[in-house]
Amino acid sequence: MLPQLSPATADALRTALRRARYSTDGVRALLGQGAHLALGRGEVEPAYRASRANAGADGGELGVLVRLLLLGSTEPDAAVTAALAPLAPADAAAAGLLTASGDGWRAALDLRPYGDDSDGESDDDRGAEWWVLSDLDARRQQRDHVTGVGAASLTLAAATVRRQVGSLLDLGTGCGVQALHAVRHAAAVTATDVAPRALAMARATFALNELDVELLDGPWLEPVAGRRFDQIVSNPPFVPGPARVDYVYRDSGQDGDAALAALLRTLPEHLEPGGVAQLLGSWLHVRGEDWPERVRSWLPPGVDAWIVQREVADPALHVGTWQRDAGLDLTSTAAREQAGAWLDWMERERVEAIGFGFLNLRRTDGAPTVVFEDLPGDVDDPLGPEVAGWLDRVDWLRAHARDEALLAAPLAVAPGVVLETYAEPGVEGWTEVGAAVARLDGPRWRHEVDGPAAALLAGCQGALALGELVELLAVAHDRPTDELVAAALPAVREFVRHGVLVPAGPQA
Template identity: 40%
Template sequence: MTLPVPTLARLAPALAEAFRDCHFTVTGLEDALGAEAVAALARSDAASVRRRARSAGPTGILVRLFILGDALLETEVAAALPGVPVSDGIAAGLWWRPNPPEGTLRSIVDLRPVDTGHGTRWVFADVDGSMVHATTRPDHVLGVGQATLSLLRITPTSHADSVLDLGTGCGIQLVHALETARTATGTDITPRCLELAAATLAINGLDGELLAGPWFEPVGNRRFDRIVANPPFVVGPSDPGHSYRESGLALDGASRTVVSGAPEHLTENGTAVILASWVERRDTDWRSHVSSWIPAEGVEAWVLRRDTSDPELYVWTWLTDEGMDPRDESTARAADAWLDHFEDEGIDGIGFGYVYLRRIDGASSVLCEDLTHPFDGGLGDEAEAYFARTAWLRAAADRQGGQAQALDATVFTVSPDVHLHVSESLAPDTGGPGRRISGSGDPGTGESGWGDPGTGESEDDGSGSTAAAGSVIVERVTGARWRHEIDPLTATLLRGARMGALPLEDLVVLAAAGAREDPEALAEPVRRVAADLFLHGFLVPVGVPGVLPPGVHTAHPEGRADA
């Protein structure tokens, strides 16, 4: 009888059993190595981890073998992994025999425990270059890096019946999806990725579908409740390099391909979560550029820019990522070619962020804004609440005959995670108090207001900017942690909304009376500000489920939403 050829997936169950016996788990590493060494592991400090691992028994043996890439005696490896014959490991591509030293094994893969929120799971990847001296192969399979963790962190936690992981890589997103989804499909163009993703599924006892091919081609016309994607989003020339980061498409072509193609593969009300990069030019607003990727019909899009890099920093980051020495002449030549390409294309910066897409009926709607400040976990759930709010507003506008009428008739309350602060400048008085007029209410600016009707025009301090004796800050202290600078009338409106008793139209009348202003003149600017604060979860319609920020509960659950 011919025995099956050993593969990593076939060896996975025996590896999992041995890992449990040796406490090669997330908590096992903490117990065996200590918190300091686990922190060192997170910062890729191989020397500190190795120092602790040498005296950490079987757990330390596996850390040195599969994470640090040390050459270990075959007898040590066999004792730690009794169910995996050395010859089978060699045949499957798990390890090899370096010579010298004689009688030792060195791992070919990086294999480590991670916790994606459901306890220990193990992930196969190629050797981590930040921990081990290794040449990055063109089909390198990246492990659990910062981009991977970012995508895990921003993915909704709600149940999705079917999930597509576009460009699955090591398979970690599939593992995360299968904790709650009924089915999950991973695609990749690289055979090496599919091999290691299959092993990752097998070692965790999970069944997922793996398909070979570029972009959405492997799934044809199929639709999914959720799509997650961490595409090869490095912005550069069209020359293909390392498949985990470079697509062969020029500039931001990979991000554009995924963002524009995802909606047609979503079920009704399905959601896509995408990490993306894009080029930025002085003569083009980045929001217009990214919005151009969104189909004109059937999509609600929320785009959050996390960062912008200047070209020099961007090129240096990615050249060193592939192990190039910035002191070498070859690195300088590669940097020059890359930067020359950016200059020829008029690129002034490279933006990076998160793209959320929701499949809807009707004309598409896009909101692009900056989210550069720290935020709490659960941004994916925040996105679902945002989509619930936009859906409610569309439906209310249809019922009431327009958005203005819908907002006027709505009884709003304030989300319980909203705090209001009045700040006061302690700078010396150099000529009377300045008066600040708030911005247009664009939620991306961090300013909301329609001017201060109680004080009139702002006063110029002679420097070209307005001086401010104080300001009112309203912020959410959970989730996305949005923060707006508002004017006193907006603060009055929010204080009035706390009771959850009056529609917006009545709140405007009361606020205008207190400020001795014409309520009709204030009505339209108030609606704009209310809509902005509503989209960011500060104001919520009383009694409407699903629109509150995740993790908070309405103070008026029994109230009505609108007239």
């Protein structure tokens, strides 16, 4: 059954959830830190116990909702009636939210609070609080399963630029997570999906949160043919494999990474000048091919692109990861047959590994900047502000593309940048053998530097033009100025791109 929230049902449910404080803060306070962390790991019993122990003998209305909607418990009719008032349990069941179970009720869908505490560039993006409807984990092996607020959704949300825009497209919205964030910084939000069940979940989520989102039915960009947007975000079906669809949320139905290639070729057509598209994706590492060149071949003219590879998995790890994600028993005959067919396909296609990461595109009329980078490991800070800064810095570098313009600009070492030196032991103690500048925020970029480069960076305090600093350095090191300029400018451009150096003064 698809969820169908009438205005009256949505209003009554919203009233009940607010009264019970069914919010991220409310649930966290009820469960306590230990049980809340355990629930995040998928350990239900500590949360179940805490929901009763911390809210009185009967668990209270919030405890009932937590056990009913988050923990998969069957709760007595009287307790559910009180917790959901003014929404009657029978009306909640008619809307597809509950299922009768003996003398009580259990959840038919996952309904959970979701908050955004990220420090985006928009003040409106802080402290947002919503409720999200999606399928229960028990339905994970269904072809049209609709995932909730998962790792991929959180990853994309944290990497999205949050500047105010006129229009935003959430391509392949699923249950609507990216659109929820988008309404905080976009005047008009459009969301699309090809799956009827996903559209129903998103529609119910938007209705419950009183959000005005245009929701369109159709594959890929067909529903918005001829339209352009200031920003596009997408968590598309990005799992490379044979041309089949086992699960709509992850499988494109096209061979390998062909769907991602087609999307990148056409996406910029739907961007306004200066518009930005951000999406998650996976690409194949094919034997005998360079993966950046493979992805570069998909990009149309007229786009800046920053492609960041976060992970690389070998074929076995890739297949096993996504089979576990689907809740399969990897020892079962069916799972082994599926894995075998998947691995056979990779062998035929000469696939050595699968890359995963972010693809950031911007439509530009200038000379495009296209950069491919690896960023493995954890990133503690949200990448959204970093992407926004990268786009700004690329604009600045484009305006200072001529060497004369760059040399005339004053630059400063960014806050949070340090110089690290390292030494090795010897018979006379420690001997310094190298140095690097590193950022302590964002992606933690790190660059090895020699003595002259370190001295140049030390002089970048926003007071003198870069050319003046190079001339002083040439005198100090008794080297020709032209030689230092030729050596310094490529490194300076990379320092600016990575936010180690920032423009200072009136040209910033």
